[in-house]
Amino acid sequence: MEKPKFVYVTYIRTTPVKLWEALTQPEQTRQYWGGLFNRSDWAKGSKWEHVNEKDSDPVYIFGEVLESNPPTRLVMTWVDPDDPKDDSVVTLELQPIDDLVRLTVIHGDFKDGSAMQGKISKGWPLVLSSLKSFLETGNSIDIMGSARTCQ
Amino acid sequence: MDAVFKALADGSRRKLLDALHDDNGQTLTQLCAQLDMTRQAVTKHLLLLEAANLVATLRHGREKLHYLNPVPLQEIYGRWIEKYERPRLQGLGALKKNLEANKKEHHHGKA
Numbered sequence: 001m002e003k004p005k006f007v008y009v010t011y012i013r014t015t016p017v018k019l020w021e022a023l024t025q026p027e028q029t030r031q032y033w034g035g036l037f038n039r040s041d042w043a044k045g046s047k048w049e050h051v052n053e054k055d056s057d058p059v060y061i062f063g064e065v066l067e068s069n070p071p072t073r074l075v076m077t078w079v080d081p082d083d084p085k086d087d088s089v090v091t092l093e094l095q096p097i098d099d100l101v102r103l104t105v106i107h108g109d110f111k112d113g114s115a116m117q118g119k120i121s122k123g124w125p126l127v128l129s130s131l132k133s134f135l136e137t138g139n140s141i142d143i144m145g146s147a148r149t150c151q
Numbered sequence: 152m153d154a155v156f157k158a159l160a161d162g163s164r165r166k167l168l169d170a171l172h173d174d175n176g177q178t179l180t181q182l183c184a185q186l187d188m189t190r191q192a193v194t195k196h197l198l199l200l201e202a203a204n205l206v207a208t209l210r211h212g213r214e215k216l217h218y219l220n221p222v223p224l225q226e227i228y229g230r231w232i233e234k235y236e237r238p239r240l241q242g243l244g245a246l247k248k249n250l251e252a253n254k255k256e257h258h259h260g261k262a
Binding site: 104 | 176204207211218224225226
């Protein structure tokens with residue numbers, strides 16, 4: 001097995017259950033993911049989608065839930081609808097440590113020459129710092145505004 | 152955040168982060184080969200980086216791999232840079248929109 005390409009970690013002052021809800025409920029993901037949201041029933045084998053309702057072509061990312069163990073572990077494929085061969089695997093791990101939860105995002109199994117690699121290496125740090133801010137202060141970060149500064 | 156700045160205030164530790172940026176997910180042995188330091192010194196630097204959450208480790212088979220974790224740097228960026236840049240960038244965005252709208256009108260006028 002090839003080594004994962006990216007590992008992101010953030011410590012959030014919350015509980016595993018609250019963090020799991022923030023990661024899986026559409027209305028919550030919308031709060032910190034720049035208005036885009038994730039939807040699925042998050043059962044093993046189900047489809048999940050990352051959606052921008054304002055776009056006529058609303059599904060930005062989709063995939064299959066490979067493993068679902070609330071509130072500790074979620075594994076899913078990550079597919080670009082415009083280039084379905086560019087797929088990869090995301091693992092989310094939630095581990096309570098005192099009054100914090102350590103959230104680890106492992107993103108790997110990219111295909112050779114994957115364009116998604118470049119996009120997610122900018123995206124995950126933004127989303128995770130926005131998620132932390134949303135859960136700890138109730139304010140998320142305008143990640144669309146900051147995404148612009150990266151270009 | 153103190154831990155992040157302390158971790159970054161050392162050339163060897165910055166070099167370790169650069170090495171991980173070039174090739175993410177390396178073992179201690181691989182990292183040692185790139186630095187003119189003892190294994191003990193590299194271990195110590197890696198522990199400090201991990202305590203600052205700038206390095207994340209992952210068990211992969213029998214190996215312990217080290218990854219660059221830029222999330223704390225994103226938080227610093229968000230705190231001091233992004234919020235000052237945003238109004239200027241939004242200004243530029245509005246300018247671009249106006250110019251493009253004018254261009255479109257002009258184009259339509261021609262057609």
